[in-house]
Structures are given as structure tokens and as C-alpha cells.
Amino acid sequence: MAGPAAADFDAASYPPYETCALCHGLFGQSRTAKFPHLAGQKPAYVQSQLEAFLSGARTNDGGQMASIVTELKPEDFAVVVEWFSDQEPPEPSPPPADNVGMQLTEYAGCLTCHGENGAENVPHLSAQHAGYLAKQMRDFRDGARSHSDAAELHRKAFVSFGDEIDQVAGYLASLERSP
Numbered sequence: 001m002a003g004p005a006a007a008d009f010d011a012a013s014y015p016p017y018e019t020c021a022l023c024h025g026l027f028g029q030s031r032t033a034k035f036p037h038l039a040g041q042k043p044a045y046v047q048s049q050l051e052a053f054l055s056g057a058r059t060n061d062g063g064q065m066a067s068i069v070t071e072l073k074p075e076d077f078a079v080v081v082e083w084f085s086d087q088e089p090p091e092p093s094p095p096p097a098d099n100v101g102m103q104l105t106e107y108a109g110c111l112t113c114h115g116e117n118g119a120e121n122v123p124h125l126s127a128q129h130a131g132y133l134a135k136q137m138r139d140f141r142d143g144a145r146s147h148s149d150a151a152e153l154h155r156k157a158f159v160s161f162g163d164e165i166d167q168v169a170g171y172l173a174s175l176e177r178s179p
């Protein structure tokens, strides 16, 4: 029962998404809300965020992503984007106990853009970690995530949500993500 010989080990042959696995999971499903699920996320959106971290336009990550992306070779970007967006989407979380989040989401029209048939640059929010979504919403609200054209719309919406940000996040996380 010999395992692979040590001489066969070749770090350079490891695919670039191995470096993402520590935080995001090898198959894009992360264990904690600090790290977003990437599995089944839209490729154009994932690509746009990697570019934003690389250029320094998106900085609301405590510096983690900003340094990781500098280690990717130019040809690695397409490989990691394809790998994660092709994975099975995460399971939604259990539905919240009340309808507050659902009502606010409908009232604010979030799913007109974020619904399952939305544009390629609009991320899936469904089945994402609620804690991650809530952090992003507070980052938009407080101006810590301001790099996209959509930032001002989000800032205004989330100022008006108050603490109900958590209920909206909980509702969105409970929605099924279509592959």
C-alpha cells in the first residue's frame, strides 16, 4: 500500500485555487461567514471583484484578498473564476422565524436585480452566509465598500434599513440558488 512517492510532489503543479481553499473551501463552500461562499457565484461578478481587490478599489477585506490576488499570475484569474463558479451552489440556510426580512426585501425591490435571472455583474445573494451579507450591507452603508456604480444605491437603502439589515440578510441566505 505505497502512497504517492515524495519525489512526485511538485508544488508548481498545484492549481491556483488551492491557495483560496484555506478560507473559501476547495469547492467554494466556506465554513464561516467571515469568508463568502464562492461556489456557483456568477463568473463575471467573481472576476470583477478580483480585479477590484487587485487595483485596490475594494478594500473592505482587512487586506486578506488584496494580498492574495497579487500572488496570482495573470493566467490564473480565469482558472480560479471558472473553478469556483462551476461548483455546486451552497445549501440555503433555514428560513427565518418571521417575515420581516422578506417584506423589506420585496419593498426595497432587491430581487429585481438580484433575482435568479439577474445580470451577470450582479451577484447571487441566495444561499450566501447571512453574516457575510450583513457585513457587506453595513460596509456599503458606512462607505467602506464604495468601488462600484451600485454603491450609492446600496448605501441609501441600507441607511434606511437600520438594524433590519440582519433580517434581510437572513432572508436572502435562506433562498435557493439556482446553479
Ligand code: HEC
Pocket: 016, 017, 019, 020, 021, 022, 023, 024, 034, 035, 036, 038, 046, 047, 049, 050, 060, 061, 062, 064, 065, 068, 069, 072, 080, 081, 123, 135
Ligand atoms: C486568508 C483568507 C483568504 C484567502 C486565502 C482568500 N480569500 Fe477571498 N476573501 C477573503 C475574505 C475575508 C473576503 C471577504 C471580504 C469582505 O468581508 O469584504 C473574501 C472575499 C472574496 C471575494 C468576494 C466575494 C463576493 O461575494 O463579493 C472573492 C471573489 C474572493 N474572495 C476570491 C478569492 C480567490 C479566488 C482566492 C484564491 C486566489 C481567495 N479569495 C483567497 C479571504 C480570503
Ligand code: HEC
Pocket: 036, 048, 105, 108, 109, 110, 111, 112, 113, 114, 121, 122, 123, 124, 125, 133, 134, 136, 137, 147, 148, 150, 153, 154, 157, 168
Ligand atoms: C440596480 C440593481 C441592484 C439593486 C436594485 C440592488 N442591487 Fe445589490 N448589487 C448590485 C450590483 C451590481 C452589485 C455588485 C457591486 C459590486 O460590484 O461591488 C451588488 C452587490 C450587492 C451585495 C454584495 C454581495 C457580495 O457577494 O459581496 C449585497 C449584499 C447586495 N447587493 C444587497 C442588495 C440588497 C439587500 C438590495 C435591496 C435593497 C440590493 N442589493 C439592490 C445591484 C443591485
